[in-house]
Amino acid sequence: MTDVATIKVPRVVRDRVRDAARAAHLTQAQLIEEMLEERRKAEFWAALEAETPDQEYLDDLAEADAAFAGDAEDSIARFEAGE
The missing domain is CATH 1.10.1220 (Arc Repressor Mutant)
Known part of the structure; x- marks a missing residue:
């Protein structure tokens, strides 16, 4: 036990x-x-x-968000075009 x-x-x-x-x-x-x-x-x-996140992290996050948003916009445009 x-x-x-x-x-x-x-x-x-x-x-x-x-x-x-x-x-x-x-x-x-x-x-x-x-x-x-x-x-x-x-x-x-x-x-x-x-x-509190440091500025380098915030900059990297903003860059990743911008890249994702750009990819999403391209993907949506291709989908809407029937590609």
Whole structure:
């Protein structure tokens, strides 16, 4: 058996974890692990969104957008011409 420990939480929290785990067909430990992983992902994306892109990145993005828009316009024109 894996090493286990007991944590103290208010009964209402314990009951919510139990009920959520049952509804998801998970053990309470699995539910807590999933919740921790979701929190880690949310923190990662929040940190990424907080980053300010540098000017070189913005210039590269504008160049790629312009190239894509040009390609799209050419593709639409060829499609409309029946090519």
